[in-house]
Amino acid sequence: MLFFSFFKTLTNQTVTIELKNDIRIRGILKSVDQYLNIKLDDIEVLDLAKYPHLSSVKNMFIRGSVVRYVMLPRSEVDVGLLEDATRREAANQAGKAR
């Protein structure tokens, strides 16, 4: 659930999402859910010429399972805090497993 919470802190930021079929979409992150399904607003498709079917789409719902990368604005991510949280989460998980 760590990354779900993390993405929730990034709502209303501009992110770029690369899908597993290489489409890259930039847009404003509107919402995210437990499966990391993502809703983007005001989207812009990089390399639109290759994907004409997306030219009239302005906002979209992306299924979490098809996302390869989410590129985030550097200024909005506290890397130190995220590292700490990740390690704490990993320690918790390890503790549960034992």
Place this chain on the structure above:
Amino acid sequence: MERLSLNESPAPAPRTPQQNQQFSQNALGPAGPQPTGGPPQLPPQMFTTAAQLLDLTDKKLVLILRDGRKLIGVLRSWDQFANLVFQDTMERIYAGNLYADVSRGIFIVRGENVLLLGEVVRSTPQLLNSQSPNPLLQGLWKLQDIPARNSANEFSIDLQDLDREDDIPPNLTRAPFEEVFALKKKEESKRKTGDKKRYDELQALGFEPEHSGEILF
């Protein structure tokens, strides 16, 4: 119920029967616990699959499946896995700078095959009041259980014109299905041979080709 109200608000004055009735109505309503300090947070129900899909229900969407199909239709129902029901669906195929539409009817799509859903025609906020030009909007306004009217006793609703033609990219032309389909077949086989060659070369070098287990377009 009584005790709950005592804990939440300072000593309520004795109520008349009428006030009592009002109170019980409020208690049935969605009024949740008051936030108790800390940074303001969005209600958690905003961050569920259901909340995300609810906004898209009854709208004309383009649905892209994992096998590369593009379906355009009206989203009528869904569940937490993004299993979807689409009505009045058209499949649109693209090849080169041509496209063609095939009418397909109703679709029930298993969630795992969904790549993305996009709103084709942007919905526009329309003001609801007694002077609304559209009879449907007038009817909606007349309903008494409308939430959140503003001070002028009107409110706006996001509506999409389902009959409006979709925006067609300016550099694309419509062509007969057979023609587009043949061209698409040709493009696909060309890409497949290219992919095969690349995969073979990668495998010879000891690399496992990316998403070799599933087909993605």
